[in-house]
Amino acid sequence: MKYSANSVWENSDSYDVAVIGAGHAGCEAALAAARLGLRTIIFTVSMDSVALMPCNPNIGGSSKGHLVREIDALGGEMGKVIDQAFIQSKMLNKSKGPAVHSLRAQADKDKYSRIMRETLENQENLDIKQTEIVNxxxxxxxVTGVENFSGMIFPCKAVILCTGTYLKARCIYGEVSANTGPNGLQAANHLTDCLKNLGIRMYRFKTGTPARIDKRTVDFSKMEEQFGDERIVPFSFTTDPEDVQIDQVSCWLTYTTKETHQIIRDNLDRSPLFSGAIEGTGPRYCPSIEDKVVKFADKERHQVFIEPEGLHTNEMYIGGMSSSLPEDVQYAMYRSVPGLENVKIVRNAYAIEYDCIDARQLLPSLEFREISGLFSGGQFNGSSGYEEAAAQGLIAGINAARKLQGKEPVILDRSEAYIGVLIDDLVTKESKEPYRMMTSRAEYRLLLRQDNADQRLTKIGYEIGLIPEERYQRLLKKEELIEKEIIRLKSATVGTSEKVQNLLVSRNSTPLSSGSTLAELIRRPEISYKELETIDEGRPEMPEDLKNEVIEQIDISIKYEGYISRQKRQVEQFKKLEKKKIPEDIDYDKVKSLRIEAVQKLKEYRPVSIGQASRISGVSPADISVLLVYLGGK
Known part of the structure; x- marks a missing residue:
């Protein structure tokens, strides 16, 4: 059969779900949908961009590590992959309380991308296609389908937009401006027009990345060596801790100098960030070195981390010095840093602009309010970071599948997960800059610790269908052991024997004047569960694969019991407002005593609950009281 040049060929293969973009959001979205039994296809402008890390070579970090563990607890893939691809690992904030402990791992970037790509290629129900989707x-x-650049149509029932930083991307440094995606990969230049025609509001955001340098030209003797943890904790709850005890690669710490800052100040007129050549809004919490020097003029130096990009490359990443300055200025600037005096640049630093959406157009399920079957996740939603992207992609993939299966969407609230905080912030608050997850954004962070993500979310993952039976039963056994042992510790007593007093003195703890329960001893900051071994004759035997996890939860539960109980009471009040649903057909103009601004904002955002309405800027506590009275009288 002959086809004319103007004919549009409809692919004979139809799909349930089409995912546009194969970055961290797209990978999680596609895997989730396929694993839930939906016939899925994922599109990418380049197979080389699958799970690419175009910026920092690490996964996790403060609050971001929480997201990775939550992704894993729900049945996502990021934690499993980084456990196989890391080259250094650290638990951050160990000197502080458990609420802010957070894993961070340096990645072998090529290995991470390769493992994730192999996972996609071998996933049942999932096809991968290199092409640019334009419609x-x-x-x-x-939604009925998508169309690629050559005019081929792929019929589908749901679409998930995970375009990252590729939509009309423009990379800029100095006077150089190239219409490319990250790392010189092809940009997606045509989809934006289609989205605007669908009535979707768009933003123009910017991010940036530092130069990559040749390891052979670095003088490490002038830097401080940064080691990984002696005992490595895996990201995935399914990873055997013994499998991640590897020989780690060091990172290095150095600092900018007064000379560095002067070079930058002398060339600000050549920076596109300050000359007006960059239109997009950049991330406040990950500023360029130009921004740091201007905004923190009183600081004589800034930290600079030299981080390996992998085991089989000499490329190193200059963390803390992202820039869009011209190439000659970059050389002068970097060479003014101790240890980089003779450095050679492999890849120039650059800023990148891209199109993204106003995420307030989305429901909490990450489906567009006005377009049934169209979902969105990742940096395209106005966020930043690999981890934020992956978390949104997972939820979008789950909910696209559930919509087609006729099931209710999975919506995590702010008391259940950092993922809930992330999505709620995106869909209810105006983001005038790329959104970054931080522990300070989570009101209930003592409950939302990275160590208990499995207890919070694995049951949900099991009910969804992403957690296998064996893993679920392991969780139930763990919870049973924790509960039984805490009950025993609260009733088991010790007296003032010589053995007990010697233990307390050896730990610089006040000796007992009378009997005490073991739980009361554990509440002391200097005493932990493991340290009671010599005086606790009733300690039960525990399975080796659960022992350390159970002990960690016992220590935290007992030491922070009062604070945890207080936050649980706060959550109960929070959930009352979340459960108070607002009818879809409510006419806010008829709600007497609502302020004009509140009416405007409520009509614009159409919140699904009183709780969500209370977090909309411009809606006051008095407006919420009016709404509660109105709904109570309906």
Whole structure:
């Protein structure tokens, strides 16, 4: 059969779910949908961009480590992959309380991407296609398919947009401006027009990355060596801790100098960030070195981390010095840093602009309010970071699948997960800059620790269908052991025997004047469960694969019991407002005593609950009281 040059060929293969973009969000979205039994296809402008790390070579970090563990607890992939691809690992903030402990791992970037790509390629129900999607097809407000650059149509029932930083991407340094995606990969230049035609509001955001340098030209003797943890904790709850006890690669710490800052100040007129050549808004919490020097003019130096990009490359990443300055200025600037005096640049630093959306157009399920079957996740939603992207992609993939299965969406609230905080912030608050997850954004962070992500979310992952039976039963056994042992510790007593007093003195703890329960001893900051071994004759035997996890939860539960109980009471009040649903057909103009601004904001955002309404800027506590009275009288 002959086809004319103007004909549009409809692919004979139809899909349930189409994912556009194969970055960290797209990978999680596609895997989730496919694993839930939906026939899925994932599109990428380049197979070389699958799970690419175009910026920092690490996974996790403060609050981001929480997200990775939550992704894993729900059945996602990021934690498993980084456990196989890391080259250094650290638990951050160990000197502080458990609420802010957070894993961070340096990655072998090529290995991470390769493992994730192999996972996609071998996933049942999942096809991968290198092509640029230029059009979302809809009919009567519902998604019906996608069209690529050559005019081929792929029929589908749901689409997940995970375009990252590729939409109309432009990389800039100095006077150089190239219409490419990250690392010189092809940009996606045509989809934006389709989205705007669908009525979707767009933003123009910016991010940036430092130069990559040749390891052979670095003088490490002038830097401080940064080691990984002696005992490594894996990200995934399914990873055997013994499998990640590897020989680690060092990172290095150095600092900018007064000379560095002067070079930058002398060349600000050549920086596109300050000349007006960059239109997009950049991330406040990950500023360029130009921004740091201007905004923190009183600081004589800034930290600079020299981090390996992998085991089989000499490229190193200059953490803390992202820039869009011209190439000659970059050389002068970097060479003014101790240890980099003779450095050679492999890849120039650059800023990148890209199109993204106003995420307030999304429901908490990450489906567009006005277009049935169209979902969105990742940096395209106005966030930043690999971990934030992966978390959104996972939820978007789950909910796209559940929509097609006729099931209710999975919506995690702010008291259940950092993922809940992340998505709630994106869909209810205006983001005028790329959104970054931080522990300070989580009101209930003592409950949302990285160590208990499995207890919070694995049951949900099991109910969804992403957690296998064996893993679920392991969790139930762990919870049973924790509960039984805490009950025993609260009733088991010790007296003032010589053995007990010697233990306390050896730990610089006040000796007992009368009997005490073991739980009361554990509440002391200097005493832990393991340290009671010599005086606790009733300690039960525990399975080796659960022992350390159980002990960690016992220590935290007992030491922070009062604070945890207080936060649980706060959550109960929070959930009352979350459960108070607002009817979809409510007419806010008829709600007497609502302020004009509140009416405008409520009509614009259409919150699904009183709790969500209370977090919308411009809606006051008095407005919420009015709404509660109105709904109570309906």
């Amino acid at each position: 979302i097809l809809t009919e009567d407000g519902r």
